[in-house]
Amino acid sequence: MNLFRRLTILVPYLWLLALFLLPFLIVFRISLSEPVLAMPPYAPQFDIGEGWAALRESLSQLSFANYVWLTEDALYRNAYFSSLRIALVSTFLTLLIGFPLAYGMARASEGLRPILLMLVILPFWTSFLIRVYAWIGILKPEGLLNQFLMSFGLIGEPLTILNTDTAVYIGIVYSYLPFMVLPIYATLEKMDYSLIEAAQDLGCTALGAFWKVTARLALPGVLAGCLLVFIPAVGEFVIPDLLGGSDTLMIGKTLWTEFFNNRDWPVASAVAIILLILLVVPIVLFQNAQARAQESGS
Amino acid sequence: MKSLGNVRRSFTPWADGSAKPYIAFENVTKRFGDFTAVDNLTMHVYEREFFSLLGPSGCGKTTLLRMLAGFEEPTSGDIFLDGQPLKGVPPHKRAVNMMFQSYALFPHLNVADNIAFGLRQEGMEKGAVAERVDQMLKLVKLEQFARRKPHQLSGGQRQRVALARSVAKRPKLLLLDEPLGALDKKLREETQFELMDLQEQLGLTFMIVTHDQEEAMTMSDRIAVMDAGTVVQTGTPGEIYEAPNTRYVADFIGNVNMFEGRITAVENGLAEMEASDGFGIRAVAQPGVDAGKHAWFAIRPEKVDVTRTKPEQDHNAVEGEVWDIAYLGGLTVFNVRLDSGAVIKATVLNSERAVEDPIGYEERVWLSFDPDCGILLER
Ligand SMILES: Nc1ncnc2c1ncn2[C@@H]1O[C@H](COP(=O)(O)OP(=O)(O)OP(=O)(O)O)[C@@H](O)[C@H]1O
Ligand SMILES: [Mg+2]
Numbered sequence: 303m304n305l306f307r308r309l310t311i312l313v314p315y316l317w318l319l320a321l322f323l324l325p326f327l328i329v330f331r332i333s334l335s336e337p338v339l340a341m342p343p344y345a346p347q348f349d350i351g352e353g354w355a356a357l358r359e360s361l362s363q364l365s366f367a368n369y370v371w372l373t374e375d376a377l378y379r380n381a382y383f384s385s386l387r388i389a390l391v392s393t394f395l396t397l398l399i400g401f402p403l404a405y406g407m408a409r410a411s412e413g414l415r416p417i418l419l420m421l422v423i424l425p426f427w428t429s430f431l432i433r434v435y436a437w438i439g440i441l442k443p444e445g446l447l448n449q450f451l452m453s454f455g456l457i458g459e460p461l462t463i464l465n466t467d468t469a470v471y472i473g474i475v476y477s478y479l480p481f482m483v484l485p486i487y488a489t490l491e492k493m494d495y496s497l498i499e500a501a502q503d504l505g506c507t508a509l510g511a512f513w514k515v516t517a518r519l520a521l522p523g524v525l526a527g528c529l530l531v532f533i534p535a536v537g538e539f540v541i542p543d544l545l546g547g548s549d550t551l552m553i554g555k556t557l558w559t560e561f562f563n564n565r566d567w568p569v570a571s572a573v574a575i576i577l578l579i580l581l582v583v584p585i586v587l588f589q590n591a592q593a594r595a596q597e598s599g600s
Numbered sequence: 601m602k603s604l605g606n607v608r609r610s611f612t613p614w615a616d617g618s619a620k621p622y623i624a625f626e627n628v629t630k631r632f633g634d635f636t637a638v639d640n641l642t643m644h645v646y647e648r649e650f651f652s653l654l655g656p657s658g659c660g661k662t663t664l665l666r667m668l669a670g671f672e673e674p675t676s677g678d679i680f681l682d683g684q685p686l687k688g689v690p691p692h693k694r695a696v697n698m699m700f701q702s703y704a705l706f707p708h709l710n711v712a713d714n715i716a717f718g719l720r721q722e723g724m725e726k727g728a729v730a731e732r733v734d735q736m737l738k739l740v741k742l743e744q745f746a747r748r749k750p751h752q753l754s755g756g757q758r759q760r761v762a763l764a765r766s767v768a769k770r771p772k773l774l775l776l777d778e779p780l781g782a783l784d785k786k787l788r789e790e791t792q793f794e795l796m797d798l799q800e801q802l803g804l805t806f807m808i809v810t811h812d813q814e815e816a817m818t819m820s821d822r823i824a825v826m827d828a829g830t831v832v833q834t835g836t837p838g839e840i841y842e843a844p845n846t847r848y849v850a851d852f853i854g855n856v857n858m859f860e861g862r863i864t865a866v867e868n869g870l871a872e873m874e875a876s877d878g879f880g881i882r883a884v885a886q887p888g889v890d891a892g893k894h895a896w897f898a899i900r901p902e903k904v905d906v907t908r909t910k911p912e913q914d915h916n917a918v919e920g921e922v923w924d925i926a927y928l929g930g931l932t933v934f935n936v937r938l939d940s941g942a943v944i945k946a947t948v949l950n951s952e953r954a955v956e957d958p959i960g961y962e963e964r965v966w967l968s969f970d971p972d973c974g975i976l977l978e979r
Contacts, residue, residue, distance in 0.1 A: 499671050500704035502691040504718030504769065510692075518708055 326578070333571035334364040344567045368572040378556065378573065382580065385553040388467065388542075389535035392474035393482075396531050397524065399475065400482030404523075405516075407483070408490035419487070422480050434473055434544050441469050441545070465547035473541035478534065482527035489523030490516070522592075529588070533581055553577055611821060613646035620683065622647040622805055623668065623773065628677035630663055630829075637663045639829035640677070645807060645822075647682075650799055652816040653809045654852070655826030661809040662701055665775040668807070669698040681773065699766035701777040701809075703758050705750040711761050712737070712746040718769040736764040739794055741787070756782045760791075767798065774799075776808040780815065788812075792819055813853050817841070825849045841900075847977050850898040857904065857944045859897040863976075866891055871976055872915070873897060877940040880915040882971045889976050899974030904946035906934050906959060907966050917968040920944065922961055934959070936967055 335344040346360035372378045407418045425433060440446045443460040451457045463469050493516065501511035517524075539554030546552070553573065560570035613619040621644035630638040638660045645651045653661045666672045667679060670691035679686045686694065697718070705714050715736050719729045737743045740760035750758055759782040766774060779795075780788045796819055799806050810816050816823050817837040824834045825848075833845045844850035847858060861875040871885035873895060881897050889895065911917045923943060924935040927950075934946045944967055959965060 494702070494704065496700055496702055496704040497706060499669075499691070500700060500706070500765075501717070502671075503669055503696075503698050504765070505692050505721035507692055508690070510721075515706065 326575075329571045330575055331364070332567055333368055333569075333575050334366065335568045336363075336365075336367075337566045337568050342567070343565050368568050369576070371569065372572055372576065378553075381551045381553045381556040382576070384551040385536050385538075386580075388470060388474070388550075388552060389532050389538075392471050392478070392535050393528050393532040395471060396475050396478055396482045397528060400479055400527060401486055401520075401524070403479075404483045404486035404490055404520075407487050408493070415491070422483050422487075425480070430477065431540060434477065434540055437469070437473055437476065437545060438464060441472070464545065465550075467546065467550055469545035469547075470542050470550055470552075473545045474531075474535050474538060477541065478531040481530040485526040485530065486520055486523040489520045493519050525588070525592075529585065533585070536581060537577055611648070613649070614644070614822065619646060621645060621680075622649070622682055623807070624678075624680040625664070626678045626680070628667065628674045628679060630660070630667060630672060631675045637829055638667075638674075641829065641831055643824060643831055643834065645805065647805055648799075648803050650796065650806045650819055650821045651808070652820040652823045653807065653826060654811075654813060654816050654823055656852075657811075659826045660829040661826060662777055665698060665777055665807065665809065668694075668773070669696050669775055670694050695771055696773045696775060697766045697769050697771035698775040699762050699777055699779050703750075703762040705758060705761055705765070707750055710747050710749050711742060711753070714750070714761055715765045715768050717765065722769065732768055736768050739767070739798070740764045740791070756784070756787070759783065763791075767795075770802055770804065773805045773807065776806065778809055778811065781811065788815070795819070825852055843975060844898065844977070846979050847896055847898065850975070850977065855901050855945055856898050857901060859899075859942075861895065861897065863889060863891050863893045863895055870971060871895075873976070875918075877918060877938050877942050879918040882915040883974055883976050884972050885976060888978065893978065896977045897974050898977055899969055901933065901945040901947040902931075902949075903969055903973035904944065905968050906936070906946050906948060907968065908959065908963070910966050911968040913968065916971065917966055918944075919964060919966050922959060922963050922965055925959075925961060934965075936965060 332344055335346065337343055338345045346363045348357060348360050350357065403422075407415060407422075410418055438445075441464040442448075443462060443464070445464070447463070448457070448460040452460070463472070497515050497519070498511045501515045502508065506514060537554045537557075538552065539558055542550045542552040542555050543558070546555075557570050557573045557577075560566050560573060623643075623645040625641050625643045628638055628641045629636065641660075641664075653664065655661055663672060667674055668681070668686070670686070670689060673687070681694065681696070706717065709717065712733050715733045716729050719732055724732070733746075734743075737746055740763055742757060742760055742764070745753065745757060750761065753761065759779070763776070763779050766776065780791055783791060792815060795806070798804070808816075808819070820837060822834060822836055823840050824831045825840060826832065827848055833840060833849045835843075840849060840853055844853065844856075850856045850858070859873075859875040859877055859881060861873040861881065863871050863873050865872045866885050866889060869885055871883055871889050873881040873883065875881050875897065883897055905911075910919075918938055920936040920938040922934055923937040926933040926935075930950060931947045932950055934948065936944050936946060938944060946967055
């Protein structure tokens with residue numbers, strides 16, 4: 303094999319090594335340490351200069367105590383579960399809104415499609431943080447939404463949405479909608495519409511043809527969209543922090559508190575590692591399944 | 601293989617005034633925006649008929665089929681299937697199956713599942729589905745490909761899957777949009793006969809679009825020749841070939857020589873025409889052919905005789921020079937240039953052609969024909 307090809311293949315591996323594996327190892331190592339009041343705030347420190355014996359001594363001080371601690375305190379378990387639940391529900395809601403949007407875009411006239419695509423991407427021109435802040439203005443008791451509803455007499459007094467889980471759902475669905483719409487749109491757009499006609503011709507109702515053909519062919523896009531929403535949503539920090547209430551428990555917020563408020567880097571690192579494992583394992587399984595499906599000729 | 605002759609000969613429901621058409625297009629017009637794809641078309645097709653639509657690209661053949669299948673609604677006019685108006689009936693409620701010109705195979709299903717799709721949809725039980733699928737695979741000779749996905753097939757194989765899928769449900773009416781176009785000659789001919797067999801055994805009605813006039817001739821009970829959204833002529837293959845009603849039809853089906861001229865007299869059922877190529881034509885005068893009218897005389901190349909000596913008759917004979925000779929196995933085609941500059945085709949069966957001293961290039965020859973061998977057309 304020629305050298306150039308080997309080198310090109312090497313680039314992504316180096317990238318992964320530098321930007322994923324090394325940071326992962328550093329965080330993992332911190333998660334095995336103990337918090338101390340120092341800078342950096344964990345022990346032991348490795349110092350090659352002090353020789354082998356000292357290094358071995360330091361290594362022996364590493365322990366999984368932080369992980370044991372995470373399993374013992376219900377707070378962390380609840381935070382993980384609640385994060386997964388919130389991410390799952392928001393992913394579902396995003397799919398519910400995103401699929402019809404993507405379908406409508408894919409069925410729009412050819413001239414209109416680039417404009418619609420542009421509209422979906424447009425929010426990215428504004429900072430994510432600012433957009434989430436804007437929702438505070440909309441959702442707060444005297445905010446736009448409540449004013450609007452009350453001026454039409456639909457509600458008598460302001461709804462409490464801000465600082466509840468509902469606000470978090472709204473925030474996540476709003477922020478991650480493009481990540482759901484785009485992959486689904488991509489699969490639907492290249493679908494041959496005569497397939498639907500063929501299904502109807504062979505005895506399917508319009509709805510049956512939708513399930514058996516459209517939905518089935520959009521499946522890869524739906525799965526990709528769901529992963530793109532679910533994964534960042536699990537670790538989401540900004541949205542629950544700004545829109546959620548004090549009882550909105552999410553692992554991103556817990557991690558933040560451990561790291562910045564408690565300055566307990568080792569526990570924060572352990573929280574991060576477990577989160578990573580929770581997310582990576584299903585992704586790998588999913589990718590394997592997809593590769594197998596591809597092989598059998600999809 | 602079936603006995604083509606006797607069964608078919610007695611099958612002429614269109615000639616029977618009391619027969620009820622199975623498919624009836626009544627003054628159907630279909631517009632896309634301000635483009636008229638089908639223009640005030642009336643056409644009747646009878647039960648168990650093998651009916652072909654023939655016409656140039658874009659003349660509205662697919663549009664007609666799509667209106668029958670329920671994917672397009674006529675802009676005006678009505679379509680009846682077995683006496684029932686089709687207006688507003690959704691595609692899945694029509695006892696019609698269509699083979700799509702683009703095949704429209706489901707990419708996520710393998711060949712067998714594609715074929716089984718419609719059968720499962722109607723709730724056929726498992727064993728029967730498997731049996732029918734096997735039968736269909738055999739019909740299109742794809743037994744070894746049952747587990748393949750459409751993208752792993754060649755164009756011709758995909759076309760056969762599409763055909764098998766549309767036939768599988770054995771619909772009372774089957775619409776085939778260029779079902780055999782991608783197949784090689786041998787496979788096409790075999791499939792043609794299989795289809796005719798199936799159609800006759802099961803008593804189905806077939807409406808088929810084809811670009812291949814020979815295919816239309818072989819398979820059809822009747823052919824409709826279309827042009828720009830209208831039917832120009834409907835008739836049996838023999839009628840269309842022997843008695844085209846316009847120059848368009850004569851030209852579209854097979855080869856034809858055309859002589860333009862003015863009718864000078866009509867007597868005893870024979871018309872005299874002065875052809876612009878400088879000779880007199882005497883031909884059978886159909887009703888409507890009158891003296892003084894402008895007309896065209898159409899004659900097939902195989903009806904034109906080629907001789908070295910001048911024939912005895914003083915009409916229906918013209919002299920020219922052999923311009924080109926094409927040897928086609930069973931036949932030889934002579935292209936003869938008249939003194940007027942027109943090039944006339946004449947085919948001679950090689951079994952009848954002189955072996956010794958055959959007519960050669962640049963020889964002066966006489967072309968002649970009988971009065972009942974061609975047809976006078978007014979447009
Ligand atoms: N959905 C549509 N919108 C606009 N014009 C259309 C549409 N469908 C068909 N047409 C037009 O109607 C005319 C007839 O189309 P049709 O598909 O029936 O032709 P066809 O006879 O099947 O041609 P071919 O032999 O090339 O398949 C064409 O000029 C085509 O451009
Ligand atoms: Mg067509």
